[in-house]
Amino acid sequence: MKKQTRNLTLALVAAVSFGTFGGQAAFAQQVQSLRGAPVDAAEPATPAAHIRPDGPAIARDYVQQPPLIPHKVEGYEVTKNFNKCMDCHAWSRYQEFNATKVSLTHFKDRDGGELSNISPRRYFCLQCHIPQTDAKPLVDNNFKRAEGLR
Ligand code: HEC
Ligand code: HEC
Incomplete structure (x- = not known):
């Protein structure tokens, strides 16, 4: 029991x-x-993606591609009053900073007229140019670099 x-x-x-x-x-x-x-x-x-460290220019994949940004842009102000990117990329500054000068296409207004400073159409750089992270692509793709750039 x-x-x-x-x-x-x-x-x-x-x-x-x-x-x-x-x-x-x-x-x-x-x-x-x-x-x-x-x-x-x-x-x-999934670990958070990190912006890749500053490095040399990244090869382009097609001829009219806005080049990818090979450096950090955190804290760079681009507002109506101030454009941090132009601090280094303006034609009057690029040599001092060893940067690429903005493309001459960035001085055209929408009617094709030549301006003496960056066009309002190209003012907000991050619309087209983007920094890179070490994130894995979400979807596989087999895009190949344009023939003339290989
Ligand atoms: C402190 C200076 C500095 C500032 C501010 C700066 N850059 Fe740069 N940027 C550089 C330098 C230097 C390089 C060139 C790196 C190399 O080629 O080795 C570069 C490269 C680039 C490139 C690649 C050019 C090419 O031909 O591949 C792009 C695009 C770019 N920057 C965009 C931007 C944008 C957009 C901003 C603002 C959000 C910005 N940069 C702010 C210094 C700067
Ligand atoms: C509407 C899209 C767009 C905007 C906005 C724009 N870019 Fe670009 N950028 C391009 C394209 C496309 C190219 C490559 C073809 C060309 O040269 O026009 C380019 C080329 C460049 C290059 C390489 C030039 C060279 O000689 O190889 C630099 C540097 C650059 N842009 C910087 C900037 C900066 C800084 C800003 C903001 C002040 C800016 N871009 C705004 C689309 C844009």
Whole structure:
């Protein structure tokens, strides 16, 4: 009889512990993203992408491509009153900073007229030029560099 009581107690303890862990497992399985996709809570989070460190110019993939930015741009102000990019990329400054001068196409107004300073159409540089991160591409692609640039 005494032995039976002890066995029963052990069985109860086992049942309670199983219930606890079983409950946690069920909870983990129920985690969902805000859009309803299931999330594997055991999977480590994707590491945040980092802007690649400053480096030399990045080869272009097609002739009319806006060159990619090979340096950090965090904190560079481009507003109505001030354009940080032109601090180094203006024709009057580029030599001092060893930067590429803005393309002469950036001085044309929308009717093809030549301006004496950067065109308003080309003022917001980050519309077209973008810095690069070390993030893995979300989708594979087999784009090949234009023939004349290989
Ligand atoms: C402190 C100076 C400085 C500032 C400010 C700066 N750049 Fe640059 N940038 C450089 C230098 C130097 C290079 C050239 C790197 C090389 O070729 O080795 C460069 C390269 C580039 C290139 C690549 C050019 C090519 O021919 O491939 C682009 C595009 C560019 N910068 C855009 C920008 C934009 C857009 C901003 C503002 C958000 C900006 N830069 C601000 C110094 C600067
Ligand atoms: C509407 C898109 C657009 C905007 C805005 C723009 N660019 Fe460009 N940029 C281009 C394209 C496209 C090219 C390559 C073809 C060419 O030279 O026009 C280029 C070329 C360049 C080059 C390389 C020039 C060379 O001689 O190889 C630099 C440097 C540059 N841009 C800097 C800037 C800066 C700085 C700004 C902001 C003041 C800016 N761009 C705004 C599209 C743009």
